[in-house]
């Protein structure tokens with residue numbers, strides 16, 4: 001598991017550790033780790049041209065000390081000073097090691113052909129020490145110009161602690177931010193490194209241990225790795241039966257959206273469920289069984305649909321393609337009145353917006369799996385754009401307001417549960433941005449719920465496998481939701497092989 005802490009927590013932990021260490025010791029640890037990352041990125045240190053982008057704060061100080069270490073190993077190091085101040089001791093160390101510093105004019109534009117722009121273009125490695133955890137908002141003035149120049153240069157960019165310009169605690173990017181190939185982060189990960197758009201700016205994240213672990217409380221955000229997911233996934237045991245492995249009830253699809261039912265059932269079956277019990281109209285049930293003969297169906301009578309809902313299921317998936325009419329609302333209410341874990345997706349989330357109490361007052365485990373548009377409908381005065389830009393914040397808010405677990409789908413899937421650290425899925429990919437992938441996810445996570453996982457853990461495992469399956473299914477061309485289903489067994493195998 002990778003853990004991330006908010007800025008305020010990092011500052012407090014650093015303060016406590018610093019009080020017990022000699023002056024500057026923490027920065028030296030950070031700088032040495034950073035120099036090591038830079039040395040691994042460069043084909044060779046000796047003779048290479050390293051350009052440091054240096055802002056006012058200690059982030060620049062880290063870069064200057066790391067630059068001094070690289071200069072001692074024979075690199076030609078240039079520091080471009082762009083802040084209103086500079087870390088003087090770091091600058092002195094760089095100069096003593098043979099590095100040079102250039103003052104960048106504080107004007108907003110850095111003209112092509114200026115010394116600074118030529119240095120950046122000719123670099124073998126660019127180190128982003130513009131701002132760290134003391135930054136706020138998108139980059140300003142010459143900081144922004146340097147970030148753009150670095151993005152246009154051929155050299156790899158190593159970000160110090162985080163890519164300058166991303167919001168450390170949320171991953172939001174408001175304006176210009178550095179796009180790094182590698183980020184060397186100190187002491188703990190920062191939430192913005194795991195959540196898009198920040199995560200997409202961070203590149204490969206390398207953790208540099210500066211001895212902070214003992215001072216850190218519970219993480220704000222967790223990012224599960226393959227081993228964590230493997231440890232959570234239910235495994236069939238010798239005495240497993242289809243009932244023990246889990247019976248999943250599915251109230252999904254409608255005459256109009258039959259494919260949603262087929263895809264969701266496929267996600268459940270390939271997710272390892274013991275048995276799927278599909279409940280729906282005859283035409284849909286027929287399609288489901290044609291594609292998946294192992295599904296047991298309950299054909300619902302349009303005159304009295306609630307009477308036909310199967311009993312004795314371990315968990316329910318409700319909503320994808322189901323519609324938002326009165327019958328769908330009554331069905332949702334009836335399923336939420338049971339004591340089984342329930343996953344609400346798509347139309348069921350929309351219905352919930354008008355009836356929040358259905359979930360708020362529910363004692364049994366409940367999981368919502370909205371995309372940004374659906375989540376926005378659950379939160380008053382919130383637009384889908386705002387949800388996309390600050391995913392973590394909005395998922396957390398919805399989980400608290402509805403007192404349940406929320407999996408927010410999208411460019412980074414995040415999972416929130418009141419009183420627990422949020423989780424960010426690392427496997428997400430734009431390959432998943434096609435119709436029907438959400439239906440597959442609902443079935444997959446439902447199967448894990450029916451297998452006994454708690455909603456947060458089922459959501460973490462489902463999101464991880466879903467992204468991994470997309471990557472495995474991808475052979476260069478586009479993929480569809482059905483390909484995801486086919487790739488799920490390979491994703492589970494790949495996890496176990498690691």
Ligand SMILES: NC(=O)C1=CN([C@@H]2O[C@H](COP(=O)(O)OP(=O)(O)OC[C@H]3O[C@@H](n4cnc5c(N)ncnc54)[C@H](OP(=O)(O)O)[C@@H]3O)[C@@H](O)[C@H]2O)[C@@H](O)CC1
Pocket residue numbers: 014015018026027028030031055056057058059060062083084085130131132133134135136137138139140143160161165186210
């Ligand atoms: N604490 C520790 O023990 C350790 C800390 N460590 C390191 O210190 C880093 C934190 O250092 P920090 O607190 O000095 O802040 P940091 O982010 O370098 O600079 C903030 C300054 O930048 C500016 N600025 C802000 N926003 C801006 C914007 N949008 N666009 C442009 N400029 C902007 C603003 O300056 P001003 O504009 O006022 O000149 C502000 O004052 C941390 O990330 C890690 O790398 C490690 O060595 C380990 C030990």
Ligand SMILES: [K+]
Pocket residue numbers: 059128129130131132159160161162163164
């Ligand atoms: K930085």
